[in-house]
Structures are given as C-alpha cells and as structure tokens.
Amino acid sequence: MSAMVTETPEQIKAALASPQRAWRSLDPRAVAFCKQLSAALLKSDAARSAPALMALGFWFRDGGLRNIEPFLQHHRGVRMGRGLALHVTPANVDTVFMYSCLISLLMGNINFVRLSDRLGDEGRLLFDHYVFPMLRRTEFEEIATRLIFFTCPRNHGILAELSATCQLRVVWGGDETIRAIRAIALNPRAGEICFADRFSFSLISAGHVNGLAPTDLERLAAAFLSDVKLFGQQACSSPRVVFWLGDPTQVEAAKRRFWHAYEDAAGRALDFNPAERMARLVDLSTLAAQGMVSQVLGRSQHYPYRGELNQLDQSVRRLHGGRGLILEITAADIASVAGLIRESDQTLTVAGIDREALIQLIEKSPNGGLQRVVEIGHALDFYPIWDGQNLPELMSRTVSLLL
C-alpha cells in the first residue's frame, strides 16, 4: 500500500487536533472528485477485468448526484455533513465499502477510513492505482484532508480517540468486528451505521420459469449466474438459497429447465477454480453428512454444486461458504417463504413474483428480516438505502432554518 497516502495513527491524531469543517451536502468539490474517480475507472483496461470496479465507476459516473439526490428530501433548512466520520472497513469485500465512504464524502463529512491490511486484489487495484494517486494531485488537496486512509490494529487507541470525537461511525461487519468496535465508547451525539453478517436468497416462481420462452430463460439463468459469480458468492447480498414457489410438480419441471439453462450459461467449470470447487464440495458434503441436504446435484455428478435442503436453520447459513454453492427449498406459498426468513437475512432476488405478493412477504417477515428485494441479476447493485439504512440521510444532518 502506498505509504504516502495511508496515514499513521500519529498523523490522524494531528488531524484531529485541528479538524476540518463539514461541508454542505453535495458540495461541487466532492462531486468533482467522485466524478473523476468514476471516469478513471470506466476508461481503464485494468478495471475492466474487475466487474466490481466497473460497477463502482458506473454508479458514480455523474459524481453520484443522480443516485443520491432523490434521497434528500427538502426540509426547511440546510443539509450539512455530520462532521468527522470514522469508517471501519472489512477485509474481504474490497469495493463495497467504497460506496459508503464516497457517499459520506459527498454528504459533507471528513472521513477517517481504517483499511484492513488484508485487502484483496480488487481493493489493491482500486486504492493503489486510482484512489491514492488521485488524492496526491494538487487539484484534490482539499479532498485529501477529508478522505484519510489509515491502518492500525483493531485494539489501537486511535480508534477510541476517533470514536470519542466523531459525529458518525460506520462499521462493516462481520458480527465479531461490530461487537469489538461497539465496545469502544462512541461520542454520545454521534450516529452509528453497522453492516452486520447477512444472508441472501432468491425467490423464483416455478410457473413463471415454466412459461418462459427459451431466450428469456437463458437471460434469467445468465442474470442469476452473474449474481452468483460476483465476490465468489460470498457477499452479504449474494444469493445462496433458492426458494421455489409452486406445487411440487411445477417446481420439478422448473428446476429441470432452469438449471439446464444455468449450466449451459456457466460452462461445466461453473467459473470457479478447482480449489474453490473443492471447497464447495466439502461444504456440500458437510451439509449432507449432517442431514441438512438430501440430494446433491450437478451435471453428471461432476463437481456437484446444488443441494436440496431438508431444513434451513442457522447452521446452514453458517456453513454455506459460497463459491457457486446453491441450496434449494420448495415453498407452497408466500406465507411459507416468510416462515423461512430470519432476522439475519438481507436481499431477496426475485423472478416472476408480483409486487402484491412481495409486499405480503415483507409484512409477514420476522422483525429485522429482509432489507431488500430486487430482480435477479441485481443482487449486488448498490443502492443508497443499503441493508435497510438510508445512507444519505444518516450520513448528514439538516440544520433547521425556519425563517
């Protein structure tokens, strides 16, 4: 990591001594930075081979305005950044936390971003080749004082100092990290946004799949595959279990059609490397050995990738390691789907389910369960309301001006 941009805890301390002022939300200087970062990503060959970076670039192509503005309702007042924001980022999702960092920058905050020292390839590419070099340019001198990256051990005193002074703390999970960070006292007036461990699904209507024309079926299968492939199916929003809605005969037929199309789209290696496929095989065998999965399938038994679930309890959620592993369960109606949702569940990608049924499902889901319903193919698309939390709103404040 380029030492020139990653600050030491001592430098952070110095920065805290004379803090920058929050900006008004959507300040043109912040928008310009996001726009240029986006342009750099979109025209780069290196980023082109990293779909997650392309998506990031695309999202901020106008600096993020188009995506964010609709979420800032006009109150009678002035929308400002909250002030100092501490971001604690995860080790493995290299790029998703960048959305929340940039939104926080756009909302007017001064951001201290603790990076993991275990960044993956895409994260290294993003920071070493785009973010850090841009922050070194004189044109973004001001931004460089409001988007400050640092690394430190999880128990370092600087995290306590930042927590005590900041106006906003953003913590990307897992649950263990959130527990550890929550133990650090937070400024009583600060807001906190946490992204805990989550599990996600697909809900597919069997009747819908059975009625699809071949080309539409292909499109659906390819969209599902792209959701599975991103982040090795290990992101919180990656679909890991498919709920089939319909009667058993319909569902049988739909599965045959759908997985045939899926395997065609994937090719026989399912786009995961042998080590990943072996890890998937071990997960499937573990689930089978413990009686949670009854039938394991995949074309000609070659590297099986999907299993019929007997039950969907928390241990299934814990044992599912992604990497192309699909578990399936049949549900007769929306009420039984709702019965399978737990508090930890996040995204539902759907095909062939109407809006009314989905509203029913949302109403019947347990407290805290289900944050997001999108069409298949959009599981990882970022949205300003992420994990049920309205980021532009939570990352800013409105100073009432009632004159």
Place this chain on the structure above:
Amino acid sequence: MNLQDWLPPYEMEAAEKTARLVAELNVLNRHHWDRCRPYQNVVKSLFGGIHEIDSLARMPWLPVSLFKTVELSSVPAEQVVKVMASSGTSGMTPSRIVLDAETATVQARTLVSIVKEFLPERRPMLVIDERGSVDGRSGFNARAAAILGFAKFGADHTYLLDDDLQPRWDVLAGFLDRYGDQPIFVFGFTWLVWERFVNAASKAGRRFDFPESTVMIHGGGWKKLQQQAVSNELFKNSLADQFGIKHVYDYYGMIEQVGSIYMECAQGVLHAPSYADIIVRSPETLDVLPANTPGLIQTFSVLPQSYPGHSLLTEDMGAWLGEDDCPCGRKGKYFHVRGRLPKAELRGCSDVIALRA
C-alpha cells in the same frame, strides 16, 4: 479384513488386486453405511444410495477435508482407543480420526509389512525431530503417529533436534561414534530433514559421514519445499553430498489412512501396496483420468474399520504412471505427487468467514 491375505505387499497383479479390492471396498462401503450416519447421509445425497460397485472409479468417496468438518466414526464411543489429529497449520481445523483397537493394530501391522521391504532389520535410529513431538506434549498428531509407527524399525532412538527444533550436532557425532560402522535408519519429516538437517548443516559448515548402508525414510509432503523450489533430486543429492546418505525413500501418506502408505522406490516413484490403491480425477470435472495425466488423487485403503476412510478424494495433485511394470520389480500402481490444490481465497463482506475457514 485379514492382513495375511494381502501379503506380501508388492506381489499382487492388477487383475487379481482390483477384483479383491473392489470386493473388500464394497464390504467396507456397507460396513460404514450401517454404522456411520454421516457417511450414509453423504453416500445417499452425493451418490444416490448404496449399490454394489463394480470398479474403483464408481466407489463412493468422501472429500478428505470432511474429517475436519464432521465427526466421522463407525464405532461406539467406548470402543475408541485413540483419536488422531492432523498437525494442522495455525488457524486450520485439524482432521480428527477415531481408531478402535482393531484398526489401530491393523494399521501398525501393515506399516510393518511395507517398511520391511525397504528396511529388513531393526537398526539404530536417528529421528530428525524433537522428542517432545512423541511424548504427548504437542498432542497426538500426524508427526507423532508417523514417528511412533516407524520407531518399530529402530533401536536406541536418538532425536537430533532440541525443543526449538535446532539440531544438536554433538548428539549426532555421538550417535555416529557409536554406530558409524553398522547400518543405520534415519527418519524425519521432509521439511524438517531439509531445513533442520541439510540446510542447518551447510550453514554451520558441518559434514558427517554416515555408513554406506544407511537408509533414510521421510514423508509429510513437499509443500514447504516446493515454495523454495527444492526438487526431490536436489534433496537426494544434498543428502548424498553432505552426509553420504544414498538410500533415501520418500513416502506419501495421510493421517486419514495411516498404515497404507505409498513408498518411493529406487526409481523415484511411489508404489501402491496390495491393500491400497489410487486413481486420479480431473480437477475440472472429477472424471477419472488415464495414466500420465495429472489430476486430483483419490486413495483407497482396506484398513479403515472404525472410521469411513476407505475411499478418499484428496486435495493432492499427481499422476499415475504405470501398473505392475516398474523396473524396481514391485507390482501395483506407481505414481508421483506434484503439489496440492491451493487454499481457496476468501471474499465476501464478513471477517467471520475468514475466521471460520
């Protein structure tokens, strides 16, 4: 299984061996199906239930890592006499293998039957390890199991390394003073032999002359050495140059199938004994591969009674090279091992995933 029926280990020809192995493995498949619920569950869901199998290729298998995630036992708890754990690098869950008295005994006996072919008599034994690894201080792991297994072929077991795995050259000098004119047996884990014996001696500028007839057996895998680009050839040449040790035999084995090890012959290839075998599968499709084509090694052994370890899909890569016609004269399949599947990289939102794996 009656060991006598399978001896000597390197004389059974392919046709007879395959027929007998398939028959015995069918018995084991049924045995574990009846006694080990998790095994039955896997065979049901991955292989569509229990069937009479007519070839090694169609025999159900377990991925070897399943011993890390699930407790697999085919005996009541009160019959378990020993639980072995893989050494396991830090942060990894070790495999756990449960042994009853019968399986433990038959494993020890088969090991004797194999090693006897390379080491006909008991010899003064130099162990390239520390004594603590076998006295239980570091748990009963793969290294301890191997040392104790091979210790039967030695007398006056002398441990070269101290508690910090540093060589004690004075101990070696004393050992050679005592036995320098008779056949000696040297045993150690491959990476310890390389780092703490070969490399340590050249760094310290030490040379020792072992008797001409000295036999070294080593095993445990080449992972660490491959990272340093140390080939088997360099390994052997160094032992010959620095110590005069010219009879060096690697073996391939795993804690999940103790006893039925695959010894390297003078031709430098690994040999399957009569009561064990391997096939190779494509890492892309899991299809069975012909000779000379590298892939994932699947190992069979007729020994495991107390746990379902008779047919395992390993994460080791290798190729089989021939059967019954090795110039060394031993019958059975011969092969080489060339590395392992890398560990799958972790992505995703959660630190917890990283902690779990």
